[in-house]
Amino acid sequence: MNTIFFEEHFKNGTLMACMAVDLKYIAFVLKDNARNKESIEIDSLPTRLIVYSPAKNEPGSFGVRKWDYGAPGLKVSAKGDDWIVCDENFQIDEVLKKTNWYPIPNNQKGHLAKGMVNIDGDVYAYGIIRSIFKYIRARQWENITDKEVHSNLFIDVETSKERMVGGWVGFNAVDGFDESDIYAGGNKGDFWHYNGNKWTRKELPLNSDISSIACTSTGQTYIGCRIGPVLAGRNDQWEIIDDAKQITHIAWFKGRVYFVDKLGRIYTHNDGDNNLTEAIFKTPLPDHMRHLIKGISSCKECLVAYTEEQAYAYDGEIWHEIIEIPSLSKNK
DSSP: OOHHHHHHHTTTEEEEEEEEOSSSOEEEEEEETGGGSOGGGGGGSOEEEEEEETTTSSSOEEEEEEETTOOTTOEEEEETTEEEEEOTTSEEEETTTTOOOEEOTTOOTTOOEEEEEEETTEEEEEETTTEEEEEEETTEEEETTOTTTOGGGSHHHHTOHHHHHHTOSOOSEEEEEETTEEEEEOGGGOEEEEOSSOEEEOOOSOOSOEEEEEEOTTSOEEEEESSEEEEEEETTEEEEEEEEEOEEEEEEETTEEEEEETTSOEEEOOTTOSSOEEOOOSSOOOTTTTTOOOEEEEOSSOEEEEOSSOEEEEOSSOEEEEEOOGGGOTTO
8 A cells, every 4th residue: 555645544544444335445433543542532533434445446546535523423335326325323325426424314313323235235224212214315215114114123112221321222233135024133132134025023042132244145144143143144044053153243155154252353154054163264364464354345356354453355366455554554
């Protein structure tokens, strides 16, 4: 990476999130000086969306969008060529359309965003209290958890203020195969399926806080928890494939599922095994990345792994540098 670019955009920042769409766009969310601040202050720090385009030239080019006032809990996804970002209050900015911040229509006060996901080319923003919105076009979103249409989603919420205030219910994680086959999970095993018309609660063999969901091209769905079992299955058939892991991210790449745990390790799962095993790649991650992984994201062409300071993309053969401290970089 160019040293001047690193000094300006990465040196005093912390990588918070990543989304890989394809070799045209890989996006990172970065917070200024987050490592030197108490967690309660992080949301107010200046935020950058940094988009890397490895296909444009060698070794790739970067684009930067910065919000000096801070963007609390920023999430990111992409629709076509546009990047869509969402803060924790369900405020949206469509980067290329330069919409500035606007509230997702019909979102209720107190329903905070937890993330964004791209399902079969469509963007969804989700959060508590069982809130999911589908992006239609600029400034237009469909609420697929509308209370008037899907009243069964909210019966237990209305009868338990403790659940609502404490964030008992979902959603912390969402993924799907298409718009008529979506899974959504929250705390204490709160897990639902959407068939395009209605939501149905699914019973899982766990009572843990769901942290991540990944639907794969093989038709399998994987579920990870903050502390607890890792599940694989679909519909009403689920099996425990690991008894206890602190999973933060799950990604599917080239026919294999990958997991990141809270301790910064990357795991995978082999059919027939009763637990996860630490992932082995054709070429190993750089030593300074190992056991420090903060998260992973994948697209058809690559698996991206990142720490608070560095990011590498794996193409199935080799790990390629994307973001690196110049003093550690083999390309400096």
